[in-house]
Amino acid sequence: ETGVTQSPTHLIKTRGQQVTLRCSSQSGHNTVSWYQQALGQGPQFIFQYYREEENGRGNFPPRFSGLQFPNYSSELNVNALELDDSALYLCASSFHGEPKALHFGNGTRLTVT
Amino acid sequence: GNSVTQMEGPVTLSEEAFLTINCTYTATGYPSLFWYVQYPGEGLQLLLKATKADDKGSNKGFEATYRKETTSFHLEKGSVQVSDSAVYFCALSNAGGTSYGKLTFGQGTILTVHP
Numbered sequence: 001e002t003g004v005t006q007s008p009t010h011l012i013k014t015r016g017q018q019v020t021l022r023c024s025s026q027s028g029h030n031t032v033s034w035y036q037q038a039l040g041q042g043p044q045f046i047f048q049y050y051r052e053e054e055n056g057r058g059n060f061p062p063r064f065s066g067l068q069f070p071n072y073s074s075e076l077n078v079n080a081l082e083l084d085d086s087a088l089y090l091c092a093s094s095f096h097g098e099p100k101a102l103h104f105g106n107g108t109r110l111t112v113t
Numbered sequence: 114g115n116s117v118t119q120m121e122g123p124v125t126l127s128e129e130a131f132l133t134i135n136c137t138y139t140a141t142g143y144p145s146l147f148w149y150v151q152y153p154g155e156g157l158q159l160l161l162k163a164t165k166a167d168d169k170g171s172n173k174g175f176e177a178t179y180r181k182e183t184t185s186f187h188l189e190k191g192s193v194q195v196s197d198s199a200v201y202f203c204a205l206s207n208a209g210g211t212s213y214g215k216l217t218f219g220q221g222t223i224l225t226v227h228p
Contacts, residue, residue: 033215042202042218047164056215090156102157
């Protein structure tokens with residue numbers, strides 16, 4: 001069974017730039033959720049994708065957007081990066097209808113300078 | 114809205130000591146409750162869960178009981194090991210509708226266990 005994999009593991013960007021983070025879901029899972037974890041804080045829900053559509057969103061501005069592909073992998077895009085976007089971005093996959101079995105990847109550490 | 118409050122850390126214990134990490138929540142309806150653990154440089158791993166009142170989740174010697182009357186889900190372990198050193202997160206989920214993948218997390222509690 002292949003777990004959730006995220007790439008890249010680390011990334012450094014400059015304020016105002018754009019970034020794309022990638023996530024491959026665990027085999028058999030069709031739903032992907034993204035979380036932002038600032039240093040010393042708990043993860044905050046960004047949004048979830050199911051059937052290639054956004055299916056729930058947290059309190060994040062529109063410059064945070066995403067995609068899900070037919071193979072259930074997903075991307076998180078952030079435009080016009082701000083210093084406060086520096087965080088660990090976590091992807092989690094699950095099978096739709098079974099929310100009690102979220103599986104997390106190891107995350108992408110984004111630093112905005 | 115939903116919220117989760119964990120006891121402030123960090124928590125430092127000696128090996129074989131008793132562990133309690135307090136967690137209380139505010140939520141509508143009947144949420145499911147979780148404890149996740151995060152080891153350095155890694156993502157979150159599900160430690161245990163409980164889906165209804167009075168359920169007890171348990172795993173690897175850790176236990177937590179879903180107490181609806183006190184809206185609590187405290188994590189306990191009778192004898193901690195150095196390998197238990199990690200950050201522990203309490204979380205809840207209101208299943209249904211668009212909320213399937215949405216967990217609300219507490220701020221995390223850092224546990225350090227010394228030999």
